[in-house]
Amino acid sequence: MKSLVVHSLVVVFLILLHSCNGKAVAPEKFRLNLVQDSGYISSGDALRFLLDAKLIDTIRGETQDGNTQYSYLSDDTIDSNRLYKHWLSDELTDTIGKYYAFSDTENYIVALSLGSDLLLLELTSQSDIVHYDLYGHGSHPCCWNSFDDILKRYGPYFGISTCGTGSAYCSDYLHLFKDKITPRQEGIPVSEYAGAFGEAPGHILTSDMQFADTTLTMQYELENFIEDYNSEKKTISTRQFTVKFVYRNNRFETDEMYKFDGILY
Numbered sequence: 001m002k003s004l005v006v007h008s009l010v011v012v013f014l015i016l017l018h019s020c021n022g023k024a025v026a027p028e029k030f031r032l033n034l035v036q037d038s039g040y041i042s043s044g045d046a047l048r049f050l051l052d053a054k055l056i057d058t059i060r061g062e063t064q065d066g067n068t069q070y071s072y073l074s075d076d077t078i079d080s081n082r083l084y085k086h087w088l089s090d091e092l093t094d095t096i097g098k099y100y101a102f103s104d105t106e107n108y109i110v111a112l113s114l115g116s117d118l119l120l121l122e123l124t125s126q127s128d129i130v131h132y133d134l135y136g137h138g139s140h141p142c143c144w145n146s147f148d149d150i151l152k153r154y155g156p157y158f159g160i161s162t163c164g165t166g167s168a169y170c171s172d173y174l175h176l177f178k179d180k181i182t183p184r185q186e187g188i189p190v191s192e193y194a195g196a197f198g199e200a201p202g203h204i205l206t207s208d209m210q211f212a213d214t215t216l217t218m219q220y221e222l223e224n225f226i227e228d229y230n231s232e233k234k235t236i237s238t239r240q241f242t243v244k245f246v247y248r249n250n251r252f253e254t255d256e257m258y259k260f261d262g263i264l265y
Helices: 002-021 043-052
Strands: 038-042 068-071 085-088 095-101 108-114 117-123 129-136 152-154 157-166 169-177 188-194 202-212 215-227 233-248 251-253
Touching: 038 043, 043 095, 117 157, 129 157, 188 215
Parallel strands: none
Antiparallel strands: 038 095, 068 085, 095 108, 108 117, 117 129, 152 157, 157 169, 169 188, 188 202, 202 215, 215 233, 233 251
């Protein structure tokens, strides 16, 4: 009788062991290849990462040009009442992201261009999300000279450029970070073009930036102009002014935003 009980226990143990071994093993988390001081991210890798991190769902639909639709999952850190949509090209080797290693930590700052949005993330070397924010980016990156403008290094700082777009309008705002991603912030005005309409003048705002330790000095030039019936531009006034930004509370701040009154749209 005793041997029968022992035999039965062995059989049960073997069945349980076989059952455990037969369970499906969870797939390994997809990790971005963040191994250098800086680099680029393809749309294919970005898609796999976003799906794995559950930042987008798998709703699919085909556009007339053959692109595939994905929708952002709502998140309290962005807006729980809105779905952010993005059309990812079928060319999954296209570059849509760029990253840098933070100097003072082992984490990375990552920027992904998602159509009219720019997704900014802080990731560990294992692609674990520390923080992320979604920045509005207009209908197209009118303020970029090249894709490298999505994320750039400025000495010890890193910055993303977001563009504002409209009819005869383009603006450029710079968002700077040092050793971590801080919650979404207002950008530093870099440039703005607003076209003239009828008798209403337009303006062109340009700037030159100078970093000195924790201070950013922006030298601005504002040109106001009108256009004749042949769309020929005629300058009616120009002026220069300076705005100083100071790095404090993990961001660049200024007490001189009043100097932009009547300029920025």
